[in-house]
Amino acid sequence: MTYKIELIKSVDDFDRFSDDWIKLNRSIKNRYIFQDFFWIKNIVKHITNYEQLLIILVFENKELVGVGHFAVFNENNERILKFLGTPLSDYNEFIIAKDDKNIIKIILKTLFRNKKYFDKIILNQVPVNSKTYKNLKKIFDSEKMKHIIAEDLGCPVFNYKKISEQKAKIKLNKKDVRRHMNHLKKKGVLKFEKAENIRQARKFMKVMINQHLDRWNKENDPSMFNEKMYIVFFNEILDNYWEKDAIRFSCLKLNDEYLALLFSFIFNKRVQAYTTTYNNDYYKYYPGLILFKKDVENFVGKNISVFDLGRGTERYKLRFSTEVIKTAKIFIFKNNFKYLKHNLVIYLKQTGRKILAFFNHIHDVIFLYKKDRFKRLFKNK
Missing domain, CATH: 3.40.630.30 (Gcn5-related N-acetyltransferase (GNAT))
Incomplete structure (x- = not known):
């Protein structure tokens, strides 16, 4: 099966594929507004806090069958590739015509061919019941990709x-x-x-x-x-x-x-x-x-x-809900070094918090001991 890839890096090129995108969206049964062409278009046009657009379109026999809509953001001097719409979109997914992991695999391979633009991939608010989540897990297992899946905000x-x-x-x-x-x-x-x-x-x-x-x-x-x-x-x-x-x-x-x-x-x-x-x-x-x-x-x-x-499981929302849609935050790393570095940073942060909590506990114990001793001395006098 032959696929053709189009890569959009400029705002000026965005409208060229509007009809294809709209047609693809309409073919998807369980779709959210956050993958709609006009939602993404307005983000591209107005929310310009990104460094680089990377929108990947996958065509099969001249028909658009997949879209990966991304942008690179600078966060703490690190270039993070995220879904376009982060953090405005409550749900983020690849837009694919059928439940086919090959389309997502093609999008990921295209991303990694353009890895000079980013240091790390973070995909926020991916519904765990979505085709995106299920197919990504299959790809991670088969391709041995370095990744971390964490819980994100439930809806x-x-x-x-x-x-x-x-x-x-x-x-x-x-x-x-x-x-x-x-x-x-x-x-x-x-x-x-x-x-x-x-x-x-x-x-x-x-x-x-x-x-x-x-x-x-x-x-x-x-x-x-x-x-x-x-x-x-x-x-x-x-x-x-x-x-x-x-x-x-x-x-x-x-x-x-x-x-x-x-x-x-x-x-x-x-x-x-x-x-x-x-x-x-x-x-x-x-x-x-x-x-x-x-x-x-x-x-x-x-x-x-x-x-x-x-987004968010605040108490007032839970009172009026019948269920919660779980979402995931998915980290994908370019190489083993980035993966190990990320894990090391998390480990050091967690260890630091534990050490701080330990010393705070010791401080509280000493303070209470001194306070109690002072009371006893005062009482004896």
Whole structure:
């Protein structure tokens, strides 16, 4: 079987294969929005914190059958090759037309022929139930590739197909959420709304960005919206997918004041909750939790199979989920030296933490001993 490889290294070449990419995506049954052509296109166009594009397209008889979409990022003076979209995408996969490890093997071989561009490969947020994960494991075993597989952030989901409507309503009927809602209702008119047109959606987006800035800039982890490229990216994504009827933008309001917003995608019979924000002045009433509950509840009995609550197994997400999609973080090394060096660094870090914990324990024991001895001396006097 003959395959032809196309390698995209420049933004200018990206649009050349748009029709092929879109056609390939449509042929894949269990696909996520994060491998969609327009999602990747907007990342390539707006999120320009990468050093080098490396997008590999595999053709079989002039038909696109596989895509590996990567970029090289400089992290601590090390060139790391990652999926394009990291860390914006909740799930990362190779885009392949069929369950064929040979296509992934070709993509990997092409990467290693271009290894001058990177020092190490890290593939984040790879679903463990995906063709990518299963085929990579087969390739690692057969090719004896140096690699490490670690656990990445899980994604709680509410699977409507695995629970009856009655049980779903019972699961979502949380007493504390009702209590918070009742407290808010005493303060005025509580309303749930969803954007009905692009103008309203853009207004929601502006409020969401401001809430995100207000909340996270008070933390040690500043809001991504401090960088203009993320504001441009989110607005572009909103416009692109609104046209495709693939956006759900909902909010919780009290007397016309925005308490919380939830920005989600509707794609392939799947609701993908993506970004949620809330008004800090009302945090004790858990407005984000109320809105999540309302949105998950909204799709019970409708033509939606899954409501994905997004990356991270925070308690509030687990309460509204029926299962968690596990993901993996996969390290692939160019040679034995890189592999051994990585393991040595991890070992030293772990050992350092253990030594530090040991000395902290000794310090605590000595401190308590001295404190107790001082008390006894004082008591004897």
